[in-house]
Amino acid sequence: MTQTPRRTLDQVLSQVDGPDPRLNEIVSALVTHLHAFVEEVRPTEEEWLAGLDFLVETGKLCTPVRNEYILLSDMLGLTTAVDDVNHVGPDNMTPSSVEGPFHSPAPERDLGAWISAGPERERAVPTVVHGRVLDCDGTPLPGARVDLWQADDAGLYDTQDDAQDDGNLRGLFTAGADGRYWFRTIRPSSYPVPTDGTAGRLLRAIGRHPMRPAHLHYRVTAAGYRPLTTHVFLAGDPYLGSDAAYAVKDELVRRPLERTGGWEMDGPYEEIEFDLKLVPLDWKDGQ
Amino acid sequence: MTQTPRRTLDQVLSQVDGPDPRLNEIVSALVTHLHAFVEEVRPTEEEWLAGLDFLVETGKLCTPVRNEYILLSDMLGLTTAVDDVNHVGPDNMTPSSVEGPFHSPAPERDLGAWISAGPERERAVPTVVHGRVLDCDGTPLPGARVDLWQADDAGLYDTQDDAQDDGNLRGLFTAGADGRYWFRTIRPSSYPVPTDGTAGRLLRAIGRHPMRPAHLHYRVTAAGYRPLTTHVFLAGDPYLGSDAAYAVKDELVRRPLERTGGWEMDGPYEEIEFDLKLVPLDWKDGQ
Known part of the structure; x- marks a missing residue:
């Protein structure tokens, strides 16, 4: 059977089976959404490696007094999104x-x-x-x-x-x-x-x-x-x-x-x- | 108007307007899928920060002869997914x-x-x-x-x-x-x-x-x-x-x-x- 992105994703998901159900849930969801991203934008291999290089460099910039990943999370609205889902309350x-x-x-x-x-x-x-x-x-x-x-x-x-x-x-x-x-x-x-x-x-x-x-x-x-x-x-x-x-x-x-x-x-x-x-x-x- | 994750995402997307249409497309798609991930798993702030810490540490492990991000991409089936979308051909x-x-x-x-x-x-x-x-x-x-x-x-x-x-x-x-x-x-x-x-x-x-x-x-x-x-x-x-x-x-x-x-x-x-x-x-x- 020829490999397809969907089949690859199914293989990955079928082998997520750790002892912590919440971690399994988080990893499975993250993998699913990242595979959907790949299917949607169809990155070239050069684009994909450039993206990974960006992540490497972001990590190397982090020090005890500067967290470039938190900054990146802020700049993409992700920190606010996490805040939003955690602070539901009365109007x-x-x-x-x-x-x-x-x-x-x-x-x-x-x-x-x-x-x-x-x-x-x-x-x-x-x-x-x-x-x-x-x-x-x-x-x-x-x-x-x-x-x-x-x-x-x-x-x-x-x-x-x-x-x-x-x-x-x-x-x-x-x-x-x-x-x-x-x-x-x-x-x-x-x-x-x-x-x-x-x-x-x-x-x-x-x-x-x-x-x-x-x-x-x-x-x-x-x-x-x-x-x-x-x-x-x-x-x-x-x-x-x-x-x-x-x-x-x-x-x-x-x-x-x-x-x-x-x-x-x-x-x-x-x-x-x-x-x-x-x-x-x-x-x-x-x- | 009360903030919702969807409204935050719309704000982020409305301000992606760089000179390179392909980069705009990639960033917009990535942000959209990561926001969907947040809405789906509703990470606590502790979980989110633990995830960012993981990314920082992954970056710090990378050297000229070891790229932990490529390894991570491989282990999550993402490298294969990128390969799949780039190598379509006759049966x-x-x-x-x-x-x-x-x-x-x-x-x-x-x-x-x-x-x-x-x-x-x-x-x-x-x-x-x-x-x-x-x-x-x-x-x-x-x-x-x-x-x-x-x-x-x-x-x-x-x-x-x-x-x-x-x-x-x-x-x-x-x-x-x-x-x-x-x-x-x-x-x-x-x-x-x-x-x-x-x-x-x-x-x-x-x-x-x-x-x-x-x-x-x-x-x-x-x-x-x-x-x-x-x-x-x-x-x-x-x-x-x-x-x-x-x-x-x-x-x-x-x-x-x-x-x-x-x-x-x-x-x-x-x-x-x-x-x-x-x-x-x-x-x-x-x-």
Whole structure:
């Protein structure tokens, strides 16, 4: 019998029989979809080997502080897709969004603290961020923990920038009795993802810019609720519609309001209000 | 609008717009199939990161003399699938089969030469291999070039084995006026693919043995014909039905015949006859 791609696939699948049913399921599905890819695009042998070379080079770029495969997963929307399938919940929950590579332990701070103490504080737009941590029905969650990290007005995180001390533009807050949190900071900037590796080469090849719209990262926890990792994005950013990490969701976009006075601020500033609605651990679809 | 995996995929696809239509096609198809994989298996974030770690480690194992990604492609039947889609031809052609990682330049040899001159010659079953290089209609192709490589009776190629000189169990022959080729050698053995890397770990996890059935590799060229890279396999091998590289095709299996006398041989030997039918360069489907 002449070999066909379908027959080859059947042979592979018939011999997946390890002790872990979940691993068998994952490998079988991956093999099936990759064979479908081969049948669809009919790569030449040169194209196939070029693809494998790309994977080799991507692996070689990875270091303890840089994971080019995670970047590639982000740039192809796969990280967001994995996030999407893992964070199904009620319609009024705050959607999750990808964590990205820049989380690191934040200093514990009091509500209202300035998280910006580097040179950016002299240059950038002062900003007050506040909101509440709530159940999806609006019940405040006092004592919720809000872990916050952001880039500066040049698009750099403290871990990328010698001019910033460790922990700059990061903070770990405890929500008050009414679920409220607030802090003072500067307006973050949009920034490009690293483009000096294989992910950047792929972006250029497919005509894709590397920019992420300006955002602040949140990781929020409260007893009895699912941890929530998400972003708040700033309305008006030119890259909101084309985030290189595909992490924007409409519910996560807030328009900064121009203000003067209040919130213990001197002079003009911008105000961003962002409530976070968590999903109970025991939530089930259909409730 | 709440994000869904399908909406994320549409966003990614809408922004693939590079200057090379073929690259756009390949990237779009790959992204589509990988998103379908995510929707189907719904990997947890831990599973996804474990998968990316596997890819990082696979890249790091690659060296100028070892390509773990090619091995992985072989072990998942993908190399054979790529081979299948690239070598469509008339029903009576000799099917192609994967090249594998062990080709290297062979010494030019006269028809009938012994290609085995290492210690294996004293241990292994003497074997005569002969046949013709033909057009698919049976017309001999005199002057065709037959590049041959094989492992010894322990499953090792010269490049893996200090006891073998370079070029042992390899030969580059020119077919005679009637398209005939022949040479003397020893019977090869089945052997395991390398299992000390990520591909081996995956094989163990899915309960898959790493063995390839005994075979000889051919690369045959003739002016006006498609180059043909293929194997001949030995009937009776216990791994014929479960080749770790999925390279076996029924048309490529030959039963060694026990012989005494003839072919300039002293004592008992085995004879393998294998004709190779090449496809004209101008062959088109439907002819």
